[in-house]
Amino acid sequence: MGKKLFRYSEENKDKFLESDNITFNDGSVVTPEEIWDYLTVEGPVKYPGTYEINLSQGNRDSRDETLSTSLKTHYLSLTFSARMEKAKESGKTIAFIQGGQAVDPYTAADTIALRPFLVGQWYHGREHGNDIYKSVLRRKQSKESAFHDMSFEACQTGGYEHVQVGDLPIDVIAPYTVLRCSDVSYGVEAHRHGPNKDVKLINVDYPMRHQADKPWAIEYFAQNLRKLVKTLDEVRGKTTTEYDLLRAIKLHNEGRRLGNELADLWWSTDIPPTNSDDRNSLVALANLDMHGDVQASLSVLKEAKNIIAERVKNGVKGHAVTDNPKRLFILGSCVGINESRSEDAGAIVVGKDDQWSHCTSIVEEEGDPYYNLAKATLEYPYEQSIEKRAQWTIEQIKKSRADGVIFIHNWGCNTQAAISRPIVDFIKRETGIPTYIHERDLHGLRDEQEQNRVNAFIEML
Amino acid sequence: MSISGNYFAGVDVGSLAAKSVILKDGEIFATGLVPSGVNSVESGLNALNLALETAGLQKEDLTYIVGTGYGRVSAPYANKAVTEITCHAKGTNYLHPSVRTIIDMGGQDCKAIRIDQDGAVVDFAMNDKCAAGTGRFLEVMAGVFKVKLEDLGAIALSATDTVPMSSTCTVFAESETISLVARGEKPENILNGIHHSIANRIAGLFSRVGIESDVFFSGGVAKNSGMKAAIEQALKVTIVKPEIDPQLIGALGAAVIARNFSKKEGLWA
Numbered sequence: 001m002g003k004k005l006f007r008y009s010e011e012n013k014d015k016f017l018e019s020d021n022i023t024f025n026d027g028s029v030v031t032p033e034e035i036w037d038y039l040t041v042e043g044p045v046k047y048p049g050t051y052e053i054n055l056s057q058g059n060r061d062s063r064d065e066t067l068s069t070s071l072k073t074h075y076l077s078l079t080f081s082a083r084m085e086k087a088k089e090s091g092k093t094i095a096f097i098q099g100g101q102a103v104d105p106y107t108a109a110d111t112i113a114l115r116p117f118l119v120g121q122w123y124h125g126r127e128h129g130n131d132i133y134k135s136v137l138r139r140k141q142s143k144e145s146a147f148h149d150m151s152f153e154a155c156q157t158g159g160y161e162h163v164q165v166g167d168l169p170i171d172v173i174a175p176y177t178v179l180r181c182s183d184v185s186y187g188v189e190a191h192r193h194g195p196n197k198d199v200k201l202i203n204v205d206y207p208m209r210h211q212a213d214k215p216w217a218i219e220y221f222a223q224n225l226r227k228l229v230k231t232l233d234e235v236r237g238k239t240t241t242e243y244d245l246l247r248a249i250k251l252h253n254e255g256r257r258l259g260n261e262l263a264d265l266w267w268s269t270d271i272p273p274t275n276s277d278d279r280n281s282l283v284a285l286a287n288l289d290m291h292g293d294v295q296a297s298l299s300v301l302k303e304a305k306n307i308i309a310e311r312v313k314n315g316v317k318g319h320a321v322t323d324n325p326k327r328l329f330i331l332g333s334c335v336g337i338n339e340s341r342s343e344d345a346g347a348i349v350v351g352k353d354d355q356w357s358h359c360t361s362i363v364e365e366e367g368d369p370y371y372n373l374a375k376a377t378l379e380y381p382y383e384q385s386i387e388k389r390a391q392w393t394i395e396q397i398k399k400s401r402a403d404g405v406i407f408i409h410n411w412g413c414n415t416q417a418a419i420s421r422p423i424v425d426f427i428k429r430e431t432g433i434p435t436y437i438h439e440r441d442l443h444g445l446r447d448e449q450e451q452n453r454v455n456a457f458i459e460m461l
Numbered sequence: 462m463s464i465s466g467n468y469f470a471g472v473d474v475g476s477l478a479a480k481s482v483i484l485k486d487g488e489i490f491a492t493g494l495v496p497s498g499v500n501s502v503e504s505g506l507n508a509l510n511l512a513l514e515t516a517g518l519q520k521e522d523l524t525y526i527v528g529t530g531y532g533r534v535s536a537p538y539a540n541k542a543v544t545e546i547t548c549h550a551k552g553t554n555y556l557h558p559s560v561r562t563i564i565d566m567g568g569q570d571c572k573a574i575r576i577d578q579d580g581a582v583v584d585f586a587m588n589d590k591c592a593a594g595t596g597r598f599l600e601v602m603a604g605v606f607k608v609k610l611e612d613l614g615a616i617a618l619s620a621t622d623t624v625p626m627s628s629t630c631t632v633f634a635e636s637e638t639i640s641l642v643a644r645g646e647k648p649e650n651i652l653n654g655i656h657h658s659i660a661n662r663i664a665g666l667f668s669r670v671g672i673e674s675d676v677f678f679s680g681g682v683a684k685n686s687g688m689k690a691a692i693e694q695a696l697k698v699t700i701v702k703p704e705i706d707p708q709l710i711g712a713l714g715a716a717v718i719a720r721n722f723s724k725k726e727g728l729w730a
């Protein structure tokens with residue numbers, strides 16, 4: 001029996017066609033008409049799983065079709081794999097990154113930086129026609145072989161696995177060895193001892209023990225960033241100048257500023273202007289690293305900010321948002337909750353700390369760009385001591401007027417698991433807001449048990 | 462038969478049993494308890510039909526139904542679904558308003574729940590990752606000793622000694638138990654040790670949420686007298702005597718919530 005698929009309704013087409021184009025890194029443009037055609041004709045055939053109505057995978061039978069940028073982020077996700085293939089064919093350098101860094105240096109060196117999740121998306125997007133079940137199964141298979149080849153204790157090993165077995169033409173592995181991510185070590189070791197040593201490896205050493213105020217640490221990290229760019233230049237056979245980095249910083253600062261403005265607008269009203277899923281996918285654009293194309297992310301982000309401003313002005317409530325939902329702030333690396341099911345239980349996600357921490361750190365544009373970038377990166381609130389990180393989180397919680405905090409850590413995410421309790425205790429002590437810690441199981445499936453706890457927490461609020 | 466009054470039902474579909482409670486005018490009117498089958502919709506309906514039959518009612522006579530337990534997600538017969546944590550809190554508060562702490566041990570998980578005077582959840586901790594402290598674990602142990610599940614507690618209480626268990630992992634505990642039997646330890650002493658090690662494991666859940674009197678023990682495992690005694694010892698508390706079968710508390714809470722919802726939605730004044 002065929003699965004029931006969501007369809008974009010023709011009713012909203014004319015309005016969508018009036019919206020902005022998406023402009024890509026290479027200067028090419030897609031029009032709303034082309035996007036509409038893709039989403040209504042090609043997309044459902046190639047990726048039926050993303051249209052399948054399946055609440056446990058977060059897919060509703062209706063979506064916010066009047067939010068044009070929501071359709072555009074969907075388009076960017078669906079075309080991701082094909083765009084990566086095309087970029088590779090045209091000689092682009094592609095780096096595997098990990099450790100939660102901002103991608104300014106990669107942009108400067110004309111390199112596409114992909115986090116583990118995106119590496120998986122590239123690989124899995126190559127196969128067409130899969131329903132949700134088959135897609136999940138395929139991802140689990142990658143993970144199983146990664147467990148076998150690397151470590152059973154690692155979380156996001158799938159990406160390394162694709163590099164190791166040569167599934168994907170990744171040119172360089174360039175993670176930050178930062179304390180937040182215990183997974184980096186497994187992947188890096190696996191790469192050292194694995195069969196595919198042709199792929200270059202560079203570790204960008206992030207000084208531990210919270211040295212943001214120490215000039216030596218900033219200098220040391222700036223040196224590491226120079227080494228990173230030099231390595232990327234060796235791989236691609238071109239030279240990146242300081243001016244290139246400054247331009248990249250300015251571009252990313254624009255994204256970060258827009259992201260902050262968008263979030264402030266969203267938080268400025270009691271009526272959530274979008275649902276959690278749409279909010280997250282729009283705010284996530286701010287680091288310009290979500291879709292393998294910084295310009296494309298920026299152009300959708302610009303449009304999104306204007307739409308949110310308009311919605312806030314007119315008191316528009318986001319699609320499927322309940323009246324007076326309980327506002328949740330989610331903490332932890334590489335995680336999120338099942339937003340649609342949590343919304344059905346009467347909640348809304350109003351913020352996350354992980355990537356948002358980078359977004360709030362604007363890089364100084366005067367002076368040595370390497371030094372400035374190193375300084376800003378070392379100051380990411382997420383990477384600070386427990387107390388400082390908790391203080392910053394409290395500020396975000398207050399701004400977003402969250403009613404409850406959920407800290408989720410993946411099984412195998414050792415640092416986040418270790419610090420979750422003291423952070424949450426600090427927040428609870430200072431704000432009195434109810435908190436909840438959840439350990440996500442090995443495969444990261446958004447299963448019933450997890451939802452049961454989240455729903456119980458929402459009911460408690 | 463002419464039906465008068467407002468009837469509210471709660472249906473709790475757990476991994477081992479499906480339970481239902483029907484409330485009439487604020488009183489427990491009928492209950493149903495059946496083993497859970499593979500089809501959770503069917504199990505819930507069976508439990509509900511049993512209670513309806515006892516009460517002499519039709520499903521249409523019910524003003525509002527709330528589903529809970531793991532089967533609540535697919536409960537087309539229910540008007541609303543609520544987690545069992547909230548339901549155990551409400552059900553306990555309905556019967557025992559002085560209770561502030563609940564230990565709930567069901568077929569596949571156990572929970573430590575703190576509640577306020579209105580039965581609202583203040584905090585909770587849950588173990589659903591490991592079988593230790595669940596009905597399933599005790600089922601395995603009953604299998605090892607070839608005794609009935611419901612007799613386990615009484616056997617443990619007849620012990621003259623406590624044989625310490627080094628593991629609460631179902632797999633390791635099973636092989637450890639077999640070794641202890643082979644070593645000549647008495648079954649009742651081993652079972653006593655098993656109950657105590659589970660109770661100590663549960664005490665760990667309370668290190669985070671804390672304990673405040675009165676304390677109540679709900680869920681299917683609460684019928685096990687040996688477990689009750691071991692928990693009282695581990696937590697240094699006296700557990701409030703349940704007024705009804707403690708396995709029905711979740712369904713009762715769901716029925717209470719059904720009454721509250723229907724009031725809110727104007728279905729009942």
Ligand code: SF4
Pocket residue numbers: 099155156180181182183184333334410412413414416
């Ligand atoms: S979940 Fe934690 S360990 Fe895993 S990739 Fe993310 S930060 Fe690294």
